[in-house]
Amino acid sequence: MFSEKIQTGLIRQLNKESESSQLYLYMASWVEKKGYEGICEFLYDHSNEERTHMLKLIRYINKRGGNVVLNNISTMNITYRSLRELFMILFEHEKKISKEINFLVEISLHEKDYFTYNFLQWYVEEQVEEEALSKMILDKIELIGEDKGGLYLFDRDMKNFHKNKKL
Numbered sequence: 001m002f003s004e005k006i007q008t009g010l011i012r013q014l015n016k017e018s019e020s021s022q023l024y025l026y027m028a029s030w031v032e033k034k035g036y037e038g039i040c041e042f043l044y045d046h047s048n049e050e051r052t053h054m055l056k057l058i059r060y061i062n063k064r065g066g067n068v069v070l071n072n073i074s075t076m077n078i079t080y081r082s083l084r085e086l087f088m089i090l091f092e093h094e095k096k097i098s099k100e101i102n103f104l105v106e107i108s109l110h111e112k113d114y115f116t117y118n119f120l121q122w123y124v125e126e127q128v129e130e131e132a133l134s135k136m137i138l139d140k141i142e143l144i145g146e147d148k149g150g151l152y153l154f155d156r157d158m159k160n161f162h163k164n165k166k167l
């Protein structure tokens with residue numbers, strides 16, 4: 001069993017992952033309606049990944065004898081001005097998640113909970129990828145700018161992204 005402080009931190013994080021999953025899902029649906037068939041596949045796919053991040057935490061908490069608490073998700077009703085704005089928000093979101101993971105790692109060290117410290121290393125590595133991925137997409141969109149042909153090709157590339165994980 002872990003300390004109350006660790007449990008609170010892990011529960012907070014699993015709810016953040018759940019929020020991330022909802023955010024990606026909302027964004028996927030938003031871009032799908034705009035006609036971006038490839039980008040929406042990527043975002044739907046990533047929403048599922050975020051759910052697995054949440055599940056991993058739930059199962060770890062249960063394994064250690066803790067009690068999971070799930071928060072209500074607030075309603076999302078956002079209109080993005082552009083794809084650039086959407087991916088800027090995603091990039092900022094991932095940076096925020098990284099900070100929260102780092103904070104949890106700090107707590108686990110402070111509490112001398114090396115099981116949790118070890119468990120969190122997967123998330124540390126994952127966040128390096130998550131930040132790099134959202135930044136790479138944002139950079140590409142900024143490079144493409146208003147070029148409709150470029151956006152069309154980019155959307156097409158994104159359609160296969162979740163299959164080969166490479167752009």
Ligand code: FEO
Pocket residue numbers: 017020050053094097130
């Ligand atoms: Fe689970 Fe995108 O961080």
